[in-house]
Amino acid sequence: MNPRVFHKNTIEFITVSKEYVAFCEDLSPYEPQTVSSILHRLLPLIYLKTSLLPTFEAQEGLLEDVVSEEIYNLIAAGFEEKFGEMDLDCDIPEINSTNNEKNTAPLSEILADL
Template identity: 45%
Template sequence: MSDEGLNSLVYSKNVIELITVANEFCSFLERADEMESADFLSRLQKMLPLLYLKASLLPKFEFEADDDLEKYVTEVEYNLIQQKILAHTGAGDDYQEVFIPGMQFSESALTSSIAENVADVYQDMKDLIMSFRTMNDEVMEQALWESQSNFAQVWGQKLVNCLRAVHNLIYSENNTDEDSLQEGNPNNELKNKNPDWLNDRFSFQGE
C-alpha cells in the first residue's frame, strides 16, 4: 500500500472510532477504583463487545516495520490496572478456559483470569492510543498494524473469552443473591401469586 493510502487509512472513520472507544475503555479501567462492583461489571460487559466490534472493522493492510515501537505501559501500571479489576471480580475472577493452545493435551482443566485478560487488552489499547498521540504518521501506521495483528492472534480471543466469564459473573450472582430475591425482585413477587393469577389477570371481560 502506498504512503498516501496508509495515511488515509490512519485517519479513516473506522480507525478514529476504534481510537475513540479504546480511549474510553482505558479511561474507564483507570477509574475502576472509583466505582461500585456492580456498575463496573455492567459497564465492562458493554465495553468489551464494542471494542471487539470496532477492532474487527479495521481494514486489513500490510506494513513493514524497520524498528520496534515504543511501549508505554510499564509493568507497574499493568499490575495496578489488574489489581483494580480484581477488586471487582474477586473470587469469580478465575474461570475455566476452552481456547488455550495445547489445552487438549492437558489432563486437568485450565484456568484463566478476567483481570489478567482485560489488563492485556488495556496494555495493547493504551500503547495504541499513546502512539497516536505522537501525531507521527509512520508511528501511527505501525501501531495500528501491530494492534490489528495482536487482535487477530492474541487479545481478540482473550476479550471474547473473558466476556463469557463476565456474563456468568454478573448473572450467576443475580440468580443466587438472596437479598435481591427478598427485596424488590419481580420474580419473587410472581412466585407468591396464586398459580392461576395469569388466567385471572388476562381473562376477557364479559365471559
C-alpha cells in the same frame, strides 16, 4: 500521510479504546456490578470496532510497547480488587496447541491484557 490512519473506523476504534483505558485506570468510583455492566457494553463494542479496522501490513519496529509492567499490574490489581471472589479463572484457548493443554488466567488479567 497514510489515509488508513485517519479512516473513520480507525478513529472510532481509537475513541472506544481510549474510553476503555480511562475506565480501567480508575475503577474506584464503581461498584462491582456497575463495572460488570459497563464491561458488558464496552467489550462487544471494542470487538466490533476492531473487526471494522482497515487491514494493513505491520512493519518491523514501528509499534512501541507503551504499557509498562507497573501500569499493567495496577490495572489487573484494580479489577482483582473490584471482583474479589468473583475474579474467576477463565479458559484461554491455544490456537497453536496440539497437546490439548488447558491454560487459564484470572478475569482481571484478561481484562488488563486488552
